[in-house]
Amino acid sequence: MHDWKEIVRLRLTPLPLEPGRREEVIEELSHQLEDAYKEALSAGASEPEALRRSLAQFNDWENLRKDVFRAVKAEELPVWQQRGILSPRRPWVWATLVLSLALLALSGFRQALTTLSIPMNTGPSQDGFFSTRTLAQIERQAAAQADARALAFVALHHPDINEAARAAEKAIALDSHLTWISARFARAYPLDHDPAPWIARLKAWDPDNAFPYLLEAGAFFEKRTSGAEWSSRSQLELRRMVGTESDISVPMQKAFAAPKYDNYAAQRFELDRAVFKKQGWDRPDLLMFAEASQPVPNLLVTRTYAEYLVKDLGESVEKAGRNEEAAAQYRTVAQFGVRMERASTDIERLIGIAIRQISYKRLLPLLRLQGRTDEAVLLESDVADLNEGIELTRGYRWTERAAGRAASLVLISGVVVLVLAAATLTWLGSVIPLRWKENGSSLLNCFASVASVAPPLLLLASLSLYGAYYPYIRHIDQFESAGQLARDVGPLWDTLAGLRWEALHQGSWPMMLWPTVWCVVVAVIGIIILRWVASGRHDGGLPEE
Amino acid sequence: MGTALDRELKKGNAELLILALLEEKARHGYEIGKLIEERSEGIVRFHVASLYPLLYRLERRGWLKGEWEPAGGRRRRFYRLTATGRKTLATQRAHWREFSSAMNRIVEVRCA
Numbered sequence: 001m002h003d004w005k006e007i008v009r010l011r012l013t014p015l016p017l018e019p020g021r022r023e024e025v026i027e028e029l030s031h032q033l034e035d036a037y038k039e040a041l042s043a044g045a046s047e048p049e050a051l052r053r054s055l056a057q058f059n060d061w062e063n064l065r066k067d068v069f070r071a072v073k074a075e076e077l078p079v080w081q082q083r084g085i086l087s088p089r090r091p092w093v094w095a096t097l098v099l100s101l102a103l104l105a106l107s108g109f110r111q112a113l114t115t116l117s118i119p120m121n122t123g124p125s126q127d128g129f130f131s132t133r134t135l136a137q138i139e140r141q142a143a144a145q146a147d148a149r150a151l152a153f154v155a156l157h158h159p160d161i162n163e164a165a166r167a168a169e170k171a172i173a174l175d176s177h178l179t180w181i182s183a184r185f186a187r188a189y190p191l192d193h194d195p196a197p198w199i200a201r202l203k204a205w206d207p208d209n210a211f212p213y214l215l216e217a218g219a220f221f222e223k224r225t226s227g228a229e230w231s232s233r234s235q236l237e238l239r240r241m242v243g244t245e246s247d248i249s250v251p252m253q254k255a256f257a258a259p260k261y262d263n264y265a266a267q268r269f270e271l272d273r274a275v276f277k278k279q280g281w282d283r284p285d286l287l288m289f290a291e292a293s294q295p296v297p298n299l300l301v302t303r304t305y306a307e308y309l310v311k312d313l314g315e316s317v318e319k320a321g322r323n324e325e326a327a328a329q330y331r332t333v334a335q336f337g338v339r340m341e342r343a344s345t346d347i348e349r350l351i352g353i354a355i356r357q358i359s360y361k362r363l364l365p366l367l368r369l370q371g372r373t374d375e376a377v378l379l380e381s382d383v384a385d386l387n388e389g390i391e392l393t394r395g396y397r398w399t400e401r402a403a404g405r406a407a408s409l410v411l412i413s414g415v416v417v418l419v420l421a422a423a424t425l426t427w428l429g430s431v432i433p434l435r436w437k438e439n440g441s442s443l444l445n446c447f448a449s450v451a452s453v454a455p456p457l458l459l460l461a462s463l464s465l466y467g468a469y470y471p472y473i474r475h476i477d478q479f480e481s482a483g484q485l486a487r488d489v490g491p492l493w494d495t496l497a498g499l500r501w502e503a504l505h506q507g508s509w510p511m512m513l514w515p516t517v518w519c520v521v522v523a524v525i526g527i528i529i530l531r532w533v534a535s536g537r538h539d540g541g542l543p544e545e
Numbered sequence: 546m547g548t549a550l551d552r553e554l555k556k557g558n559a560e561l562l563i564l565a566l567l568e569e570k571a572r573h574g575y576e577i578g579k580l581i582e583e584r585s586e587g588i589v590r591f592h593v594a595s596l597y598p599l600l601y602r603l604e605r606r607g608w609l610k611g612e613w614e615p616a617g618g619r620r621r622r623f624y625r626l627t628a629t630g631r632k633t634l635a636t637q638r639a640h641w642r643e644f645s646s647a648m649n650r651i652v653e654v655r656c657a
Contacts, residue, residue: 024613025601028574028622032593035575057593064594071601 002037002051004030011061014081016438017072025068032057078438079431079448086452088431093452096459097424107282108473109466114285115496116414130157130290138279139167148174152181153275156268157290161185161193178271179205180264183295186215187222195219209262210339211297213255217305218298220247235307242301243308252305256332261339263348265294269482276476284474284485285493291482299351302340306355309333310362318366327366334359345483353386360386403491406468410492411499413465420461423454559599560608561641562589564626564634567609571625573616574600600624608633 008030015022033054040050058064062083069077079088086093103109135154142150148171155168165185171178182205185198199219202212221242233241242248272290276283310333317326334356341352360383367376430448434440472492479485566572566580577600578591603609608630613620626634 024622025597029597031573031619031621032575032578032597036593060594064598067595067598068601071598072605074605 002034004034004037007033007055011058012065012068015065015069016078016081017069021072025072029058075442076445076449079434079445079452080438082449086456088435088448088452093455097455100424100455100459100462103462103466106466107475108470109462111282111284111473112410112465112469113414113417114283115410115469116418130159132159132163135163138275143170146174148172148178149271150275150278152178152271155181156184156272157293161190176205180267183211183215183264186212186219187295189222206262208259210255210258210336211261211263213251213258214297214302215295216251217242217248217255218301220251221298221301224248235304238300238304239308239312242304243312248301249305252301255302256305256309256336261336261343263294263296263343263345265291265343265345265482268294269485273476273479282476284476284479284489285496287476287479288482288485288490288493289497291485294345294482296345296348299347303351303354303358306333306337306358310358314362318362323366323370327363327370330359330363330366334363346486356382357386400491400495403472404495406471407492407495407499409468410465411496413461413468416461417458417465420454420458423451424458427451427454558641559591560603561634561637563599563603564608564630564637567624567626567630568634571612571614571623573621573623577624603630 005026008026012026012029015025017025036057037050037054040053041047045053066077066082069075069081083089088094135158138150139154141147142154151167151171151174155164155171158164158167168181168185171181179201182198182202185193186195186202187193195215196219199212199216203216206212224241224245224247242252269291272287276287276290281287309329314326314329317329337352337355337359339352340355341349343349343352360379364376364379364383367373367379426447430444430451434444434448439445472489474489479488562581563577566577572580574593574597578593578596582590600609600611604611604624606629607627609624610627611622611624614623615621616623
């Protein structure tokens with residue numbers, strides 16, 4: 001004979017009712033099983049079949065346990081008494097939480113999480129990239145330790161140009177090899193800033209470098225065209241201005257004649273990385289944005305001056321029949337293009353290519369005209385190389401597209417991880433007190449029951465974030481140059497910064513804030529109504545078979 | 546009866562069925578389940594896993610009262626209507642009559 005009460009007790013435990021009421025429920029349900037069993041036997045079923053039919057009446061004991069508790073006590077079964085797959089009694093739920101926390105031990109995952117805190121602005125003149133508080137702290141430490149490199153770092157990245165200049169003076173006084181940081185002050189903005197002393201210092205320190213001369217010409221051009229309607233001027237007018245106004249043409253002439261072109265990007269990258277490492281910032285994103293504020297010469301002036309040399313001066317020399325002199329002029333321009341092309345930034349490389357193309361366009365027919373076929377063939381080969389350089393740029397754009405897709409996934413996963421982390425904390429905040437006092441609060445119990453899905457979902461979202469970011473995980477030591485940094489992870493971080501900027505500044509967030517709040521309110525009301533309707537069905541509806 | 550329509554018709558009437566069955570005399574859970582099945586000739590059947598929670602709920606509301614009584618050599622829990630339960634039954638029955646009468650007037654109409 002079966003012990004029906006024991007069968008029910010085993011399946012319905014724990015049932016946290018008063019002991020007397022619990023025993024009544026167990027006894028009553030055991031009678032139901034026994035009656036069904038006897039009826040099946042009397043209908044001719046075998047004993048095992050009768051037992052099977054009897055037990056089949058309650059195919060979901062966990063649900064029955066919850067329903068009985070809810071019916072008797074008018075509240076949810078305490079979360080620590082639940083045995084569903086998301087119950088805190090299940091070790092796997094805690095395992096998902098531990099795994100999510102374990103992911104934090106991976107530097108790649110931590111890097112992925114920083115996607116939500118990347119800076120919005122990247123220029124040295126903009127506030128907020130490195131906080132002034134952080135920079136002040138670095139400066140204090142650097143001054144105490146006579147650390148010229150850290151002072152130079154402050155000079156390069158302080159948003160206040162006067163503070164930056166003060167740090168720069170200290171850094172250069174400690175180590176004159178750092179005079180290249182003067183380039184940071186060689187632009188004509190802000191308007192009350194005078195770049196001339198800094199440019200003069202840079203030229204005196206590095207006279208063979210084209211870069212300071214280009215900065216000088218650019219600074220004058222920027223002051224000259226500030227607020228003027230220069231953008232509406234024709235190419236010809238611009239060429240004449242750049243070629244004939246001595247404040248521009250003299251430094252440009254020196255720049256094109258200088259034996260080297262060094263924009264100090266390599267020194268700057270090494271310095272920034274050293275300070276990052278000293279500060280414990282393994283943040284390729286911050287390093288990339290720090291390098292993005294690298295000063296570049298005024299590219300319009302540079303290109304326009306190259307066009308002036310080729311199209312205006314070169315053509316007039318050709319017309320005068322001095323072909324050798326014209327060819328030499330074109331070659332000077334092309335050689336400058338080659339030097340500029342070797343610079344680390346893509347924009348300088350592209351301008352270098354453009355300058356060579358401007359030069360070759362005149363030089364090639366001139367060489368053929370002179371019958372110098374061998375030289376012309378060599379030059380044609382150079383032109384092919386230039387086209388290859390442009391193709392590389394196209395390849396970079398393809399990388400940007402792939403990175404754009406990855407960026408969207410990383411951003412969405414990151415936001416979901418944040419939301420679920422908050423939900424998991426809520427769950428923990430409810431579950432832990434209830435562990436010691438199971439019937440402590442029905443509100444906490446409700447939170448704990450609803451949020452029980454958060455820990456496993458947090459793990460899934462974290463894995464999704466990690467997976468999407470995985471191809472871009474790098475230590476800052478893994479980059480050889482700012483250029484490699486920009487090529488490898490630049491498209492991803494640029495897109496991420498752009499997505500966030502668009503969301504915050506182009507109306508998406510403000511536009512989406514109240515609709516989102518509204519949706520959340522509607523969802524909460526909807527859940528409450530659904531639960532009320534469901535409880536009404538339990539109360540008044542005929543149960544389904 | 547078809548499943549979708551069947552489900553719709555069942556909604557909201559479980560309480561009425563139980564209250565009605567207990568109007569005549571006190572009954573235990575197994576008997577209630579069997580009676581619903583027998584009297585509806587097998588068309589309406591209760592899932593037992595839902596029947597007992599419903600009985601406990603009605604008892605908590607004070608519409609039923611459950612008491613242990615001897616039956617067949619063992620004790621069984623019998624449910625009987627309380628005064629509140631009788632009033633509720635009267636109200637629900639009246640609503641049901643209105644509803645079914647309205648339905649009949651629509652469904653039973655014949656074209657002249």
